Each structure stands twice: as C-alpha cells, then as structure tokens.
Amino acid sequence: MKIEVTAGDGVSILRYKSERLDAHNSEVLKLKIKELFEGGAKNVLVDLAEVRFIDSSGLGALVSGFKNAVAYKGALALSGFQDQVRSMFELTRLNRVFDIYVSEEEALAALTGKK
Amino acid sequence: MTKKGNRVVGRPDSRYPDIPALDAYSREMATASKIQQSLLPDVPPAMRGVRMACRSIPAHVVGGDYYDFFRWDDSSLDLVIADVSGHNLGSALIMVETRSVLRAHAFRSGNAGDALAVLNELLYDDLSRTELFISMFYAKFSSETRLLTYANGGHNPPLLLRCGQPGYVELDADGMVLGVLKGVEFEEKNLLLREGDVLTFYTDGITESPNDSGELFGSERLYQALYAYRGAPPEEIIEGVLKRVHEFSGQKTLRDDVSLVVLKID
Numbered sequence: 001m002k003i004e005v006t007a008g009d010g011v012s013i014l015r016y017k018s019e020r021l022d023a024h025n026s027e028v029l030k031l032k033i034k035e036l037f038e039g040g041a042k043n044v045l046v047d048l049a050e051v052r053f054i055d056s057s058g059l060g061a062l063v064s065g066f067k068n069a070v071a072y073k074g075a076l077a078l079s080g081f082q083d084q085v086r087s088m089f090e091l092t093r094l095n096r097v098f099d100i101y102v103s104e105e106e107a108l109a110a111l112t113g114k115k
Numbered sequence: 116m117t118k119k120g121n122r123v124v125g126r127p128d129s130r131y132p133d134i135p136a137l138d139a140y141s142r143e144m145a146t147a148s149k150i151q152q153s154l155l156p157d158v159p160p161a162m163r164g165v166r167m168a169c170r171s172i173p174a175h176v177v178g179g180d181y182y183d184f185f186r187w188d189d190s191s192l193d194l195v196i197a198d199v200s201g202h203n204l205g206s207a208l209i210m211v212e213t214r215s216v217l218r219a220h221a222f223r224s225g226n227a228g229d230a231l232a233v234l235n236e237l238l239y240d241d242l243s244r245t246e247l248f249i250s251m252f253y254a255k256f257s258s259e260t261r262l263l264t265y266a267n268g269g270h271n272p273p274l275l276l277r278c279g280q281p282g283y284v285e286l287d288a289d290g291m292v293l294g295v296l297k298g299v300e301f302e303e304k305n306l307l308l309r310e311g312d313v314l315t316f317y318t319d320g321i322t323e324s325p326n327d328s329g330e331l332f333g334s335e336r337l338y339q340a341l342y343a344y345r346g347a348p349p350e351e352i353i354e355g356v357l358k359r360v361h362e363f364s365g366q367k368t369l370r371d372d373v374s375l376v377v378l379k380i381d
Contacts (some may be wrong), residue, residue: 023201030246053331055323055371056179056200056250063200063295064246084331092250092269093291 003032011111012041013104021051021058029058033065037072043111044069047104049080054088066097075099079107144204148176151207154214160186164258164381168349170357171374172320178372179206179247180318181214187223190259193230194376196270196316197251202372209247213238227253227266228290228303235268235293242294249293252286252316261308261380266301268293271319274338276345278311278380283338286314312380313345313352320373321356324364332363349377 002017014036016029029046036044046062048054062078069076079101081089089095101107152171159167171180179199186192197213199206216237222230230253242248250270256263269292272285289302308314317337324332337356344355353375360373 023203052329053325056198056248056319057202060200060247063248066295067243067246091271092248093289094269094295096291097295 003029005032005036007041009108009112011043011045011108012036013045013047013108015047015049015104017050019050019052020054021048021061022053022055023057026057026061030061030064033061033076034068037065037068037074042072042074043077044074045077045079045101045104045107045111047080047107048078048085049082049104051080051085052082054085059088059092059094062098063094075111077101077107077111079104144176147204147207148173151177151211154211155182156184159184159376160192162186162192162258163189164261165256166349166379166381167377168353169374169376170353171372172357172369173372174202174320174369177204177207178202179210180320180372180374181210182316182374182376183214183217185217185221185223191255191257193222193227194254194256194316194378195251196273196318196374196376197249198270198318198372198374199249200247205245205247209238209242209245209249212241213249213251222253226303227255227264228288228301231266231268231290231293231301232299235299236297239294239297248295250319251293254316256308256378258380263306263308263314264303265306266290266303268301271317271322271334273314273316274334274341275306275308276313276315276338276341278309278313281342283341285334308380310380313341313349314378314380315341315352315356316376316378318372318374320369320371321360321375323371324360324369324373326363327365332360336363349379352377352379 004015006013065076077099182196199209251268252270254265267288268290272287275284288304291299340356340359344352
C-alpha cells in the first residue's frame with residue numbers, strides 16, 4: 001500500500017494506491033489525513049481510483065477525516081469511486097456527508113473554483 | 116468448543132487449544148470473547164405466529180456485530196441488528212455500550228425511527244472519540260397483526276422472500292449510519308408480512324465474503340441460498356446460508372464477523 005501526497009493550488013491531493021482499503025491499512029490513511037489538516041491544509045482530496053474494495057474500517061478512516069476537516073474548519077472531498085466503493089457509500093448514506101467527484105480532475109476544477 | 120443453544124461459544128478454543136499455555140494477553144482476550152458472545156441472545160424469544168433463529172460468528176476473537184430481541188408481550192417484539200465499524204476490541208467495546216444503551220432505554224412506546232434518532236444522539240460523542248460508527252436496522256413486529264415497522268441506519272437492508280413468489284424485497288428506509296452526524300432523522304416504513312414469508316436480517320460479513328478471485332458473495336447469492344432453503348425451519352435456513360458462504364469463500368475462517376437472524380411467519 002502506498003499513499004502519494006501532492007500539495008498545490010490550495011488543495012492537498014492524497015492518492016491512495018491500493019486495491020483494498022480495509023482494517024489492515026485504513027489506519028495509515030486516517031493518520032495521513034489528520035496530519036494534513038493539523039499541518040494547516042484546508043482542502044484535502046482523497047482519490048480512491050485504485051480502490052476496488054472498501055470495508056467499514058476503510059469508511060471509518062474517511063469518517064475520521066471528515067470529522068477532522070470539521071474540527072479544523074477545512075473540507076475533505078473524495079474522488080474516483082469504483083462500483084463497490086460507491087455502493088458502500090450509498091448503503092451507509094455517507095455519500096451525503098462527503099463531496100464526491102467522478103475524477104481527480106473534476107474535483108480539482110470544483111475545489112479550486114470554489115476558492 | 117462447546118455448544119450453547121443453537122450457537123457455538125468459546126470460539127478461541129480452536130485457535131488456542133492448550134489453555135494453560137496461553138499467555139496473559141490471549142487469556143484476557145479469550146475471556147473478553149466469552150463475555151461478548153454471552154451478551155448475544157442464544158436463541159430468539161418464543162412468540163406466537165413466528166419462528167425465529169439467530170447466529171453470530173466473530174471473525175477474530177471479538178467483533179462488532181450485534182443483534183438483540185426485545186419481547187414486549189406474547190405477540191410483539193423489537194428486533195435490532197447492528198455492526199460497529201472495524202472488527203476488533205474497540206468495536207467490541209462499543210458493541211457492548213450500544214447494547215447497554217438499547218436495553219436501558221427500551222423503546223417500547225416510540226417508533227423505530229425515533230429509536231435510531233435517540234441512539235444516534237446518545238452514542239454520538241463516544242463514537243466520535245473512538246472514531247467508529249454503527250450501522251443499525253431497527254424493526255418492530257406484531258405477530259398478531261403481522262405488521263412490521265422499521266427504520267434503517269445505513270445497515271444492509273434485510274431480505275424478504277414472499278411466500279410463493281420468486282424474487283426478493285430489500286427493506287430499506289432513509290437514514291444514516293450512527294455516529295457521523297448529529298440531528299439525523301430516520302424514516303420509518305411499514306410492511307404487512309404474510310404467512311410463509313421469510314425475513315432475513317444480516318451483517319455485511321455475509322455479502323462481502325470474497326472468493327479466491329476477489330469476487331464478493333453479494334446479496335444475489337444470499338437470495339439464492341435463502342430461496343433454496345426457504346421451506347426449511349429458520350435454524351436450517353441459517354445453516355444453509357453459512358454453508359454456501361463457506362463453500363463460496365473456500366475459507367475456514369471468515370474475514371469479517373457474520374450474523375444472521377431469520378424470521379419465518381406462521
């Protein structure tokens with residue numbers, strides 16, 4: 001599992017490079033998002049384009065990120081959902097909590113436009 | 116391993132067969148496992164007009180699955196099934212807290228949607244601190260009128276197989292997993308059940324059980340299993356579903372906690 005972080009244009013992009021986001025690797029993502037907000041980031045985008053499977057621990061890491069975003073008065077957006085990821089967000093209704101974009105490009109256009 | 120009611124308890128025994136040789140940590144975890152399993156009902160309460168069965172198997176020593184029955188009288192009960200995110204000791208502790216809150220409040224008079232809304236408010240702070248959330252389905256059933264009212268907090272929708280009809284109905288209602296936002300409203304829906312209907316509540320350990328190529332068991336296979344065993348008593352329906360999940364995943368140990376509650380209307 002690898003996480004790429006790119007900062008620029010007011011948005012920190014976190015690309016999660018693994019097919020699974022579950023109990024075995026969600027902690028790393030959670031800490032990484034927290035670290036970005038603690039470090040002063042206001043807009044964080046997590047791109048999940050490579051993720052084929054997410055479980056409740058993976059969702060938990062993103063919910064934790066959402067709460068950190070609120071606590072630090074920032075925003076957390078998500079992009080690149082594959083089918084199983086999308087259906088998990090729909091099932092739990094977490095799709096109503098996050099700003100979700102089809103792709104990283106679409107997210108960046110929206111987030112930088114918002115500024 | 117010992118059998119208690121229709122459920123296997125003392126799960127860690129197979130992993131730690133030599134009890135005296137266990138280190139202190141494993142012994143503590145084995146105790147936690149035993150206590151947690153003892154908090155789940157062995158068997159559903161007996162009620163006129165409906166037969167029920169339940170089963171929960173943690174993936175690890177302890178887990179975050181929970182189900183419960185609150186029998187108010189001969190013909191009415193509340194049924195809850197829930198899944199705390201993760202499947203570790205933290206999830207298990209929150210599962211125990213959820214059970215305590217539910218039992219202390221006893222939502223007899225309120226409706227199912229209000230029960231979830233109240234629980235969300237009561238558990239929100241602890242869930243935020245622990246960075247966990249809960250999916251929960253809350254149902255109220257009267258075997259006298261056969262009316263089922265329900266609300267859903269982002270849990271896998273139970274599957275209803277109507278007697279004599281192919282296909283299935285997923286019981287969903289608008290809501291959200293508990294512990295993410297405050298002030299969430301939960302829609303409540305009603306449904307009239309009929310004689311011979313089979314209603315199955317489950318946690319995602321069933322439908323997300325993967326096979327060797329990463330394909331998930333899914334709700335369609337769950338439906339096929341339920342359809343194949345629909346004529347059997349609820350205990351055998353559960354056995355049948357678990358058998359198919361094991362065959363599909365090809366694994367002895369499941370990756371996630373799995374729980375099932377089956378109701379068959381008489």
